[in-house]
Amino acid sequence: MQHSHDHGHHHHHGEGQTENRLWISIGLNFVITLAEFIGGIISGSLSLLxxxxxxxxxxxxLGISLAARKISKKDANKDKTFGYQRAEIIGAFINLITLVIIALFLVKEGVERFYNPQPINGTVMFTVAIIGLLGNVITAVLLFRSSEENINIRSAYIHIMSDAFSSVGVIVASLLILYYQLYIIDTILTMVIAGYILWQSYYMLRETINILMASTPANIEVPDVKKAMTDVTGVHDIHHLHVWRLDEQNIxxxxxxxxxxxxxxxxxSIKSKLKTLLGTDFxxxxxxxxxxxxxxEKYGENPCH
Ligand SMILES: [Zn+2]
Ligand SMILES: [Zn+2]
Ligand SMILES: [Zn+2]
Structure with a gap:
């Protein structure tokens, strides 16, 4: 019997390194959070808060990403015969939903500031934004090498890049506030940052939902698979065909x-040919x-399982 598969085993090189990078990123992000919180209160800048x-x-x-990585490495067992790979997808899903909520919160803050502009201490805002930028750049560099690995790392990376981008924006805004008292720039910037985050989240959320909905992977056309399988000598018909993803890698x-x-x-021998075809072509x-x-019977209208 041809039955070669490896449920729940994904040993990539440098996995421990990725985890260390995640830990450092978590630490750095916490420091930035603290700096911006204190800076926000001192400067009176709602955008910093x-x-x-x-x-x-x-x-x-990032904590969720790290936890998801650890959980998804567990082997399959009698209760979870597919293993724990989907834990990472669920982690990414929670990540993105939270991100959307935060982005909408930023939009709400921005709208309020249009009607109720607040004076801001540009010097404190500038200083804290510089600290934020440094932290974001270090985090982005740390996560860069593993950015192709999976949704979580990639989403964390894109996320931190947008953070760095917004830090630069805050630096520019703080200078405009310092020299021209242009408080409105802070509100406009908030809208741009939030809009960017929502736009990014949309695509990644769609991807995670596709996996959770057991959608056919984007690079596979079910009619093509059906045709290729039917073309194997001895095969009369292919039906009740389902193609889905367990996680990003496994179809x-x-x-x-x-x-x-x-x-x-x-x-x-027909089965063996089909499995070889599926492996090499799809x-x-x-x-x-x-x-x-x-x-x-009548599989077209009412598929028998
Ligand atoms: Zn199996
Ligand atoms: Zn962020
Ligand atoms: Zn059938």
């Missing part, structure tokens, strides 16, 4: 395969194939 809140959220988000497939009753002795390494001699 809401940025502090944002960075506090970053600290907890799963299940299908009914109709063969001729006279080809019963060729079943193993990068699907875990499939469950149910063989039939005639299609189960």
């Amino acid at each position: 809401s940025d502090a809140l944002h960075n506090l959220n970053d600290t907890t988000s 799963l497939l299940e299908s009914h395969v109709v063969i001729d009753e006279n080809d019963m002795d060729k079943m193993e 990068n699907i390494h875990h499939s469950t194939l149910e063989f039939e001699f005639k299609p189960c």
Whole structure:
């Protein structure tokens, strides 16, 4: 029997390093949060306070990423036969939802400041924004190397880049406030930052929801898979075909395969051909194939499982 798979095992190189980087990022984010919170109170800048809140959220988000990494490494067991990989997806989902809430909070703050502008101490704002930028840049560099690895690290990275971008914005705004008392720039900046975060979150949220909804991966066309499988010699029909992702890396497939009753002795070789095809052409390494001699009744309208 061809049955080679590896549920729940993902040993990447430098995994411990990634974890160390996450820990350092959490520490740095906490320091930024504290600095911005104190700076926000001293300067009277609401934008610094809401940025502090944002960075506090970053600290907890990174904590979720770290916890998700640890949980998803656990092996599959009798209660969780798929393993724990989806823990990371759920972690990313919570991350993004929290981010959207914070971004909407920033929009609300911005709208209020349009009607009720507050005087701001530009010097304190400038100093704290510089500290924030340094912290964000160090964090971004630390996470950069593992940015392709998964949604969580990537979302954390994109996130921190947007933080650095907003820190630069706050520096520019603080200078405009220092020299021109241009308080409105603070409100405009808040809107730009929040808009950017919402725009980024939309795409990443869509991706995590697609995985949780067991959607077909974007790079796979089910009709193509069906055609390629049907083209294998001896296969009469393919139906009840499902393709979904366990996490970002692992694609799963299940299908009914109709063969001729006279080809019963060729079943193993047909199955082997199908599995090879799925692995090489579609990068699907875990499939469950149910063989039939005639299609189960009216599968078109009412698929039998
Ligand atoms: Zn299996
Ligand atoms: Zn952030
Ligand atoms: Zn069937």
